[in-house]
Amino acid sequence: MTTIRMVDPATVGGKVREIFDAALRRERTVFGATQISNIWRCMGHSAELLEANWNRSRALMQRGDFSPLQRELIATAVSIANACHY
Amino acid sequence: MRLGVDEVGVTELMGVTEHARAMATVASAVLLKSLAGEATLIAPLPAGEGDPEVEALLEEIAEWARATLGQPAVPIVWRILARNVHYLRSTWRKEVALMAAGALPARDKRRVTLGVAMATRARYMIEYHTAVLRHAGDTDRDLLEILGVVDHYTTLNTLSEAMQIESDIRPPTA
Numbered sequence: 448m449t450t451i452r453m454v455d456p457a458t459v460g461g462k463v464r465e466i467f468d469a470a471l472r473r474e475r476t477v478f479g480a481t482q483i484s485n486i487w488r489c490m491g492h493s494a495e496l497l498e499a500n501w502n503r504s505r506a507l508m509q510r511g512d513f514s515p516l517q518r519e520l521i522a523t524a525v526s527i528a529n530a531c532h533y
Numbered sequence: 534m535r536l537g538v539d540e541v542g543v544t545e546l547m548g549v550t551e552h553a554r555a556m557a558t559v560a561s562a563v564l565l566k567s568l569a570g571e572a573t574l575i576a577p578l579p580a581g582e583g584d585p586e587v588e589a590l591l592e593e594i595a596e597w598a599r600a601t602l603g604q605p606a607v608p609i610v611w612r613i614l615a616r617n618v619h620y621l622r623s624t625w626r627k628e629v630a631l632m633a634a635g636a637l638p639a640r641d642k643r644r645v646t647l648g649v650a651m652a653t654r655a656r657y658m659i660e661y662h663t664a665v666l667r668h669a670g671d672t673d674r675d676l677l678e679i680l681g682v683v684d685h686y687t688t689l690n691t692l693s694e695a696m697q698i699e700s701d702i703r704p705p706t707a
Contacts, residue, residue, distance in 0.1 A: 503685055506680035508685065522686045524648050527554075528554050528649045
């Protein structure tokens with residue numbers, strides 16, 4: 448059960464809107480998402496947190512020498528090891 | 534998990550992940566601290582003291598270590614398991630089967646196991662998998678890239694667990 452109210456993507460503006468749009472564009476390409484995923488929505492209450500993690504996401508998941516698949520394999524394994532359901 | 538990986542690849546990834554986690558548990562449980570070796574909870578079997586099957590398995594592992602780690606010594610974790618032939622045989626056979634190239638290349642699998650060792654902070658297995666990857670040619674920059682993914686996903690995992698975020702990502706249908 449989610450312990451926080453999700454930000455409604457329709458009502459946000461400014462920096463948060465910009466990042467939600469960019470994140471959705473990426474997720475649409477990567478796994479065919481049709482709406483912004485909950486992990487980004489939950490950060491939408493804090494533009495600073497959202498921006499910091501989005502920048503790290505781009506830096507660490509999109510800018511390296513490995514292929515997207517190679518990074519995703521490690522990411523999935525880490526999430527399992529951390530026993531993360533999401 | 535899209536990016537062109539089918540059920541076989543996903544299952545390979547799950548196998549490699551749980552194996553890495555199991556080995557990290559083993560290494561931490563016996564208080565193995567580093568590849569350099571020091572006192573452990575269970576003493577490693579001294580060379581030449583195993584029964585013929587144990588010695589044959591250890592010789593196989595030594596060959597693997599020469600080819601894959603560039604060192605002749607059997608890593609201590611295997612010498613500890615060598616005190617029980619069933620434990621050693623089943624774990625080593627699993628390692629060989631799961632870590633071989635399949636739908637996923639062997640080096641990508643090893644990068645996954647390093648990521649799991651980092652995420653579970655298992656020092657010995659971090660050194661172990663890193664040694665394999667360095668011998669295969671991975672650079673400091675490559676290792677940092679692995680750490681970056683581990684770090685970032687630990688962040689996302691922490692946030693989503695803290696807020697109990699429900700998954701909105703569904704597996705492909707059809």
